[in-house]
Amino acid sequence: MLEDEKYDLMRIIQIKFPRLSKGQKLIAEYILKHYDKAAFMTAARLGVSVGVSESTVVRFANELGFSGYPKLQKALHELIKNKLTTVQRIELSNTFISEESSLKGVLKADMENIRVTLEKINHNVFDDVINSIFSAKRIYIIGLRSSTALAEFLGFYLNLILDNVYVVSYKISDIFEQIINITSDDLLIGIGFPRYASRTIEALRFAKSRKTKVVALTDSLLSPLATEADYTLIAQSNMASFVDSLVAPMSVINALIVSVGLREKDRISNVFTDLENIWKEYKVYSSRSTEDKF
Template identity: 85%
Template sequence: MENEKHDLMRTIQIKFPRLSKGQKLIAEYILKHYDKAAFMTASKLGISVGVSESTVVRFANELGFSGYPKLQKALQELIKNKLTTVQRIELSNAFISEEDSLKGVLKADMENIRVTLEKINQNTFNEVINSIFAAKRIYIIGLRSSTALSEFLGFYLNLILDNVHVINYGISDIFEQIINISSDDLLIGIGFPRYAARTIEALSFAKSRSTKVVAITDSLLSPLATEADYTLIAQSNMASFVDSLVAPLSVINALIVAVGLKEKHKISKTFSDLENIWEEYRVYSYKNMEDK
């Protein structure tokens, strides 16, 4: 990562003397504020430095990119795992106004789902489903902000299957919870920038035991993907201190539904039994139903 950053910044420095006056302004801004520039459109970057949008596009071409989106993507790849929470808050203030926060966030999440639909591989998805049913035991790990995703996946898979274990922080260490993992098992790792180091270590440990590994992450360049046999891509871009987990959750929903469709008769009985238990032990409020 540091080498890639150095190479891009070095390219800008080398080409700097030959750039036009307007392009030099862009170069100086990126060298100083590349973390912010990565989330700016060509138009917004131009406004920020006082040049036209076409000048920004020509600057990207001068660096060897086919267009500004390619340069923007290169910058995002450099910084997405490096942004601190404080930097994310600054980005939120710069790109999502208080008045437009609702529409801005919803539109960003819609875009994440759209891109995920384009990127995700159906054959890989099918292989993951097959691996779930072939596994003796299924372990799920997602830490930090991904804990919500791993708990959600574990909750529903536990209603369908009887061999699911969610790994989390508690009395025992992560490795103590997977000490008996083997080649007959499956580990599903969930992680998005900033990637939790312990999740990556758990995937690496599972690989050392010849366990089949599935990663649900944002890119094939993700450190989780490098440890995985199968990778399901879900975009999580958000210029905010809050991680966008809408697209990852949608992919997880699809996994749960696909597994459930293969076990229709079993889950029908399970939920029938659960309805009786829920009613007997007042798990849910039945007040409105009684009023009727």
């Protein structure tokens, strides 16, 4: 199936519906009505839900032009990832993650996100991003909504290593006022995952209009952030929950920070030696150890 056809998956199902077998029509009807739930079902579970065998589900995927059920499931994920409301996510959480298994289920999902990220991420692009960080006159970082924590974390550590880092966020001033002086000598790092914050996309588009080099940390090359970026770092964030899974993106950010730090070893050593003295003098951290409690 062509890459852009998945955007019209529902239309494809409708066109092929008359030629489907009786069992396949049951699957088609279920997906058309409940595509948000079907996207997170295994072939076996989908078969049980509509009363057909797992092999019938696989043949249904083949009939639509997919090489297997995982490809169909991926197309469903792409279809819904930016359309699910928080209420729908809560309903999915209740369906697929029980209270008893939430800890195990969420941790396993996060582990899978990191595994897929390790497979998908382009190491050459990662190196290009590091080079761009060091060649930039100023580095702007933007991540809004649930991605704010990621942007602040990246900005916090890069600020300890470099002296030209600015985190763009919701303040008294609008985000455009914070990047009004951005130029072709600068770098903008945009962070966003479904549901994508419109203001982040607009900021990346504004930066591109100023010939600024743009880096996107997002979940797919089909992401609206990726379409505005010169370099895209992919981090898996799938989670059938109302809570965004940002573990894999955080791991990529940690890798960025460590890589930048490795190139500035002497500077980091001096900075943290100075900071340790300041932290000690102003009692920033508690000096009490866990052994003091016993």
